Amino acid sequence: MKTFKKTCGGLLKDEYIDKLNAIWDEISTISNPNRIRILYFLFNQEQANVKEIHEKVNLSYPTISNNFKVLLKEEYVFKHKSYYYVGASGKIKLQLLFKLTDIFNIADNYQYILANHIVDDFSIDNILSFNYLKDSKLMQISRKDVFAIDKLLIDNMKNSKFLYFIFSELNLRYVEIISELLSEHIPVKLIIPQEIRVKFIDSFDRDLINKAFMDKRFYFLATSDKIHLNLFVNDFMMAFNLFHETGIVDKNNVIISNNDLSLKWAKSVFNNCFEKGGIKYGSLAE
Incomplete structure (x- = not known):
């Protein structure tokens, strides 16, 4: 043996x-x-x-x-x-x-983005469910169009019936759209780095987020642990991009899917990341 x-x-x-x-x-x-x-x-x-x-x-x-x-x-x-x-x-x-074979095939297909990137935020269960990503597409963005990912996410965020979102940098357009979703009583769950927590909260109308907290429609984690991916998932799309091993976010490669299994997988990744250390706000903190 x-x-x-x-x-x-x-x-x-x-x-x-x-x-x-x-x-x-x-x-x-x-x-x-x-x-x-x-x-x-x-x-x-x-x-x-x-x-x-x-x-x-x-x-x-x-x-x-x-x-x-x-x-x-x-x-x-x-x-x-x-x-x-x-x-x-x-x-x-x-x-x-047979499922393991599918996982190996998917890992090979996405070798370009997985190689030389940090994948520590994927749990064993996330990795064993890689076959859920079999219908996903790799979107490659030129270095001249580094805001293409932000534009893609903002465009798809507007029509969300719910939103799970992990992002590493403060973007005021995100705050704008999230505020609109909260005012329309759309549930929002976020994970952000601890270092942008104060600026992030101060960017909102305080009455709006307090009401959303009370109504249990808005909750987020300001994590003290480093998360090495940006992840977006709503009711019709999921997208994620990873960080290079150097610690810099890869804004030129993003994996996208509209498949229901991919959405399920992305939610699982989000929930796994939510278990990291940090300050929790909203009903998830209860």
Whole structure:
């Protein structure tokens, strides 16, 4: 059995090493190409005997027999009389491995923006749900048009039925649109850096935000922990951009989607970031 060991000065915790080893064990069980063909065939059938597998999958009888020994031992497959079928546990494991493949493909597709960027704000669950981003698009912006992201977000913010928003720099146009949303009784949740908290609050009409706090329509976190992404999600769009490893925000690349699963994923990222340290305002502070 292949095992993963601590590397990079022990950065991999024991719990993650154990998880990686468990995943590797599962992958090793089905890594044989013939085994995958048999499993894929059975996965889509209620049951089949060796003759049917031989005819449909085009494998020799000895090959089928040898692979079934492993699959039966690891309980991916069960036998009833002369028929084989994938058990409930095997189906779940296969579906999870298919999902893992999707996640790897998406990570490869977005390698350009993920490489050399800080991704620490994504939880393990966020990463395992990367396949929710499969219909997303990468918007690349020229260095001459650095305000294109702000314009995109402002244009889409205006018609929001709710708004979740993480931003790293104070933009008075954001304050304007958020004020309009609050005056229209639209729920707003924000995460901002602690260093812009005072200027941010002072930019609002105090009566407006006090009423919004009381009505539980407006709440935000002024975080003392550094957040290395800007994220926008409303009822019809999500968008996010990351920070370079140098700590500077990347204003030239943004991932955008209108897909419902992407919106769900973005909300999850927001909620994860909201657990960071800082001062909470509004009903979430209760």
